[in-house]
Amino acid sequence: MSNKVIHVLYNDDDILMDAVKKTVAANHYIEEVYTPFPVHGLDKAMGLAPTRxxxxxxxxxxxxxxxxxxxxxxxxxxxxxxxxxxxxxxxxxxxxxxxxxxxxxxxxxxxxxxxxxxxxxxSKLWPFKDAENPDLRTTDDHFLMEVAIDGDEDQLMSFFQETGAVEIKVIEKH
The missing domain is CATH 1.10.790 (Major Prion Protein)
Structure with missing residues (x-):
């Protein structure tokens, strides 16, 4: 498996929710979603287990x-x-x-x-811990979905372009 991920940026939470639903329906693995505020229903749309x-x-x-x-x-x-x-x-x-x-x-x-x-x-938060935010715009007004690349990059890029993405970047993870 590749250690590359795609960072897909959105500027609206409703567009993000639709994109998450389409991504899960297309069987792509969403590693993380970064939002400037809590988005209601995002955990269910991502298919996350309920919290204990x-x-x-x-x-x-x-x-x-x-x-x-x-x-x-x-x-x-x-x-x-x-x-x-x-x-x-x-x-x-x-x-x-x-x-x-x-x-x-x-x-x-x-x-x-x-x-x-x-x-x-x-959450692995402790004093003096460095932030793990991949894009500073997600603390202001953008939403970032991090998706693992499991196939053709170009096909994934076009798939996310159709979901209403503002910006798409391929990132090499360490």
């Missing part, structure tokens, strides 16, 4: 709830029980209504912060 990030969010929330429960049980029942407002300090279940705000806040805290960390790790 909601499962991670639920797990992180359960971890936060568990930490909150264990922390409050240890602090308020075992380590330093206090009689606050006449509430009994010997039972966690009898005090639980007072603990609900803390449980909610730690659930949200853990889910949010661990989701951000997961997103950065999954």
């Amino acid at each position: 990030i909601a499962i991670c969010s639920f797990i992180y929330g359960v971890i936060g709830l568990s930490v909150a429960t264990a922390m409050m049980y240890y602090m308020m029942i075992k380590d330093w029980p206090q009689n606050i407002g006449g509430k009994p300090s010997f039972s966690y279940l009898e005090n639980m209504p007072a603990f609900v705000p803390v449980m909610f806040e730690l659930t949200v805290f853990f889910a949010a912060h661990l989701m951000v960390i997961t997103f950065y790790m999954r």
Whole structure:
């Protein structure tokens, strides 16, 4: 397989969506699409699998709830029980209504912060990482589709010209 790709630039998101659908229908492999803003339905048009990030969010929330429960049980029942407002300090279940705000806040805290960390790790983003954007115009007003060359270059170039491309370039990938 060749290590060449075609960079196809579009100037409208609707034209890009039609081009992606035609490209997938023609059985060409789209390596990546770079857009200046999220394009609704692009992941489905490319045939990408649904994300499992909601499962991670639920797990992180359960971890936060568990930490909150264990922390409050240890602090308020075992380590330093206090009689606050006449509430009994010997039972966690009898005090639980007072603990609900803390449980909610730690659930949200853990889910949010661990989701951000997961997103950065999954996206391979870290401090001081160089940008991997192939064309700076995709941060402003253009859309770039990167397609692997698996056959005749000239045929692919004419195919993408018919999809409404503004610019087509063949790039050698390292």
